Amino acid sequence: MMRGPIPVAVAFLAGIFMVISFFSTNPAIERVSGDFLNWVSIVSGFTILLGVVSIAHANWSKIQRRKEGWPYAVVLRVFRAGMLVSGFSEGVETGTVYDWLFTNLQAPMMTTMFSMLAFFIASAAYRAFRARTLQATLLLVTAIIVMLGRIPVGQAINSNLPDVTNWIMAVPNMAAQRGIIIGAALGAAATALRIILGLERTYMGRG
Amino acid sequence: MDPVTTLTALFTLAIYSFLYRDNPVYRFAEHVFAGLSAGYYSGLIFQSVLVQQLWQPLIGGKLWLIVPGILGVLTFARLSTKWSWLSRVALAFVIGANAGILLMQQLHGLVLPQVAETMINMGTIKGLLVVVGVISTLMYFYFSKPHKGALGVIANVGMWFIMISFGAHFGYTVMARVSLLIGRVQFLVIDWLHLVD
Structure with a gap:
């Protein structure tokens, strides 16, 4: 069931509800539609974290098997961990280590990459x-x-x-x-x- | 020299070293950048979505947020070959709801207004040229029939319009990238080396 009809039914109901809510002026439907948008945002957040975990997994196997360029994978893990720990512990506000790393390293490097x-x-x-x-x-x-x-x-x-x-x-x-x-x-x-x-x-x- | 500015400048130069050829210094900087980017977006999503949209409202009494929380956790089943099917419900919910939003957004927000704007000034030469351009561009992307005869001629006109548009965007892209380059050079020459006041 989980491999076929249930996901298709969930996609159908979620999709058709969003289409109906576009035309509806009913306050209850509008409220549920707003909640659904919030839910979509939350689940999408998890999927982006899943992507990061998946990259970390592939990266780890590269280090374990000592594939070509594995020291760079270590560098990637160290800097990602630094950013993650600072973001999780202190938050992302101005004045944090997370903000410092973004302002002084990530943003200038991104601009340099694009300027190339x-x-x-x-x-x-x-x-x-x-x-x-x-x-x-x-x-x-x-x-x-x-x-x-x-x-x-x-x-x-x-x-x-x-x-x-x-x-x-x-x-x-x-x-x-x-x-x-x-x-x-x-x-x-x-x-x-x-x-x-x-x-x-x-x-x-x-x- | 300010040590932070020097650190930023060294990473900038490490990335520009790729202009000579691929080298270990560039690859080190590239992986630092990739690691920081992955950490940056993870931290941002953790704080703005999981903490502010899920955790804080949940402990504040909005217990129905357990549902998207469970759906979110289920997406991690994707990492297991045996349990990956569990993630399908969460993906189906996100993709289904987004499809519903997208369907109306594209038709109501893009197709109808763009068609309406195209038709408004049909009486003028400029308006007529826009209509010809829109129709011929659409015809260029119509691949259900071979581009021969009348369709071929219209598709060819569409191609000219597309090339002019790509040229304009190419010009703007060059200008934008050169502006970024000027910004980085100014940082190296003025902020780091203080060669110019």
């Missing part, structure tokens, strides 16, 4: 320039116009560049983005309906 993409994106642009197709040219000409149109140098080169950039953003870019958003939203809605109706069950996994 500036170099890789430049190399990707160089390769795309060599593609010499109409689409690649269109992509790069648009990118150059948009970049120049948003900086003072662009305006110095040609005073019309900011207007051209605004037109690109407001017409062809918006049209394509709308097409992509509508298509993706229809796809997401269709998948949601399949989950509610029990046609999509891959989230249950195997076993």
Whole structure:
């Protein structure tokens, strides 16, 4: 039962209730729907912790079997434990060790990681320039116009560049983005309906 | 030099060392970052969800919160091959409820407003271009028939619109990443080395 009908029935009831609550103005339904949202948030929190535990498990087996690069797995465990212990014991407020580690190590490292993409994106642009197709040219000409149109140098080169950039953003870019958003939203809605109706069950996994 | 700033600067330089090639210093910094990130999100979820949304209201008398608590604990059955089926009810609840929310959110919050906005200014050249762009982009993603004949022509027009949009986003991404790079260089040159006032 737990392997088939019960989870499908739970998904159906939870899904259909959220759809009904969207249209309902009944205070009882609205209250239960609010509670359900809170429950979803709580269970989702557990699932994220499950992910962290699962990574820790895989990491531990790498250390035990002395696989290639296992000392780095030790480093990962030590820093994760440091962050976890400080977060669990002191809390996450300003002035705690947790906050110190975030402000002085994690946040600057995250910014550095993202900033490195500036170099890789430049190399990707160089390769795309060599593609010499109409689409690649269109992509790069648009990118150059948009970049120049948003900086003072662009305006110095040609005073019309900011207007051209605004037109690109407001017409062809918006049209394509709308097409992509509508298509993706229809796809997401269709998948949601399949989950509610029990046609999509891959989230249950195997076993 | 401030030791904390020096520590941050050394980790910044360790990450930038990857620009030369993959090396042990970079890999050490990478694993420190991964460990801190995993710990950061775990700590945040523990405090904001498990303590504030579950534990504190539960001891405050909201006993029905035992249900999501049990469902949450059941998700950990996923770690056992024998008992993994127990986690399915919890996953079914989360995914089912999210599917219900998503269904209405996507249709009511995205599809209908976007279609309505597209149709409003159809009388102008700009509005007409937007309609052509939206329809041709949607046609480009229609794969149930081969892109030949009229469908092929419309899909090709859609491709041009998509490329212009990707180009605009590429430009913005480059600018955003360069801004981050400038921020890190300013940190190294001004805050750490004090080469510029």
